[in-house]
Amino acid sequence: SQQGEEDPQALSIQEGENATMNCSYKTSINNLQWYRQNSGRGLVHLILIRSNEREKHSGRLRVTLDTSKKSSSLLITASRAADTASYFCATASGPTGTASKLTFGTGTRLQVTL
Amino acid sequence: DTAVSQTPKYLVTQMGNDKSIKCEQNLGHDTMYWYKQDSKKFLKIMFSYNNKELIINETVPNRFSPKSPDKAHLNLHINSLELGDSAVYFCASRGGGGYGYTFGSGTRLTVV
Numbered sequence: 001s002q003q004g005e006e007d008p009q010a011l012s013i014q015e016g017e018n019a020t021m022n023c024s025y026k027t028s029i030n031n032l033q034w035y036r037q038n039s040g041r042g043l044v045h046l047i048l049i050r051s052n053e054r055e056k057h058s059g060r061l062r063v064t065l066d067t068s069k070k071s072s073s074l075l076i077t078a079s080r081a082a083d084t085a086s087y088f089c090a091t092a093s094g095p096t097g098t099a100s101k102l103t104f105g106t107g108t109r110l111q112v113t114l
Numbered sequence: 115d116t117a118v119s120q121t122p123k124y125l126v127t128q129m130g131n132d133k134s135i136k137c138e139q140n141l142g143h144d145t146m147y148w149y150k151q152d153s154k155k156f157l158k159i160m161f162s163y164n165n166k167e168l169i170i171n172e173t174v175p176n177r178f179s180p181k182s183p184d185k186a187h188l189n190l191h192i193n194s195l196e197l198g199d200s201a202v203y204f205c206a207s208r209g210g211g212g213y214g215y216t217f218g219s220g221t222r223l224t225v226v
Binding site: 033035037041042043044045046048086088101102103104106107 | 118147149155156157158159162170204206213214215216217218219220
């Protein structure tokens, strides 16, 4: 079954605004990752947050993790048209090391307009 | 240089045919994966290999057979293709230390 559910499914904002996407998951995790997928392209890793971390920043990205609520959020500040893409959360679970597997959420389609 | 490369990028074939998708990574990673993305953008793991050894097999029909001749390559062979196999197939690799995955650009398979 699908591990993560993302909310909203689609988000449309204007350039310069902030975009917030949420992800909920069901089982215990080793870490949670966020990926971007431009239309017709592969997935690009954005940021990883470990289960013992609560917040992480990378450039215009801010990720939070609440393991008690089994949820995470991705905030993109000062959005740009180039941020238009689908964003997926993915949870790494199971045995650590080689047997760990990444399970993806349903994705949020972000549209940033000029 | 492309870190994870897949070929072909597009594959259109008739039902019942057998086809292969190739994947190569030049990152020196030990672990490689195949994921399937359906028309609703849902991504599901199919297989993972670590240093040529099968680690994860997510109850994929045995018409799908991965082969890893060395740790830099993970190919996917599909026998007796069915309409429901139409999807985008992504290869990915991962180094150690809990880092993110590096994905290829995908192979769009269309079965007609």
